[in-house]
Amino acid sequence: MTLDYQPQRIDITHLEAVAGLEALCFSEPWSAEALKLLTTPDAVGYVCFSNGKIAAYGGMLYAPFEGQITNIAVHPKARRQGFGRAVLNALIRNAQECDLEQIALEVRASNAAAIGLYEKAGFFVAGKRKNFYKNPAEDALVMLKSLKEDK
Numbered sequence: 672m673t674l675d676y677q678p679q680r681i682d683i684t685h686l687e688a689v690a691g692l693e694a695l696c697f698s699e700p701w702s703a704e705a706l707k708l709l710t711t712p713d714a715v716g717y718v719c720f721s722n723g724k725i726a727a728y729g730g731m732l733y734a735p736f737e738g739q740i741t742n743i744a745v746h747p748k749a750r751r752q753g754f755g756r757a758v759l760n761a762l763i764r765n766a767q768e769c770d771l772e773q774i775a776l777e778v779r780a781s782n783a784a785a786i787g788l789y790e791k792a793g794f795f796v797a798g799k800r801k802n803f804y805k806n807p808a809e810d811a812l813v814m815l816k817s818l819k820e821d822k
């Protein structure tokens with residue numbers, strides 16, 4: 672198997688495949704149309720390939736002073752091989768290059784895999800949003816990573 676951990680910037684040609692990945696991973700997936708946002712100046716996204724197919728992706732919106740991670744998803748067959756970390760590191764590097772002060776995200780409170788990924792990258796739990804998610808209903812943890820100490 673050929674793994675390519677080098678994340679590439681997402682572009683319009685990736686959107687159908689990324690929407691397929693979203694549908695595999697989430698109960699309320701982003702459509703290809705909605706994912707177009709990640710190809711605009713308001714946001715950034717990265718994809719990683721395995722055997723020529725998109726195995727992972729992540730997106731981040733730019734807000735004043737802050738990057739807001741929209742989602743990170745790894746194909747179920749490609750998990751625990753470092754793709755999630757590769758995509759997250761690309762988003763963090765991009766936020767540093769854009770001189771943002773912090774990165775924020777929401778994650779399902781029961782999502783131990785994602786919480787583990789984010790904690791290892793230096794995110795901490797800053798709060799909770801009650802019943803933030805639907806299908807199934809669940810609280811979100813708000814996680815933050817400060818980029819100030821990295822400067």
Ligand SMILES: CC(C)(COP(=O)(O)OP(=O)(O)OC[C@H]1O[C@@H](n2cnc3c(N)ncnc32)[C@H](O)[C@@H]1OP(=O)(O)O)[C@@H](O)C(=O)NCCC(=O)NCCS
Pocket residue numbers: 696742743744745746749750751752753754755756757777778779782783784785787788789791
């Ligand atoms: C969460 C997710 C992105 C992790 O991607 P991944 O490629 O499997 O993760 P990596 O192999 O890069 O692992 C990086 C770290 O994440 C944590 N992690 C990943 N999977 C984990 C699991 N099943 N249980 C506990 N920790 C886990 C570990 O800390 C791991 O570091 P380690 O391998 O040194 O122990 C992946 O499981 C996924 O796509 N889940 C479904 C979609 C989702 O929930 N996305 C997050 C939305 S906020």
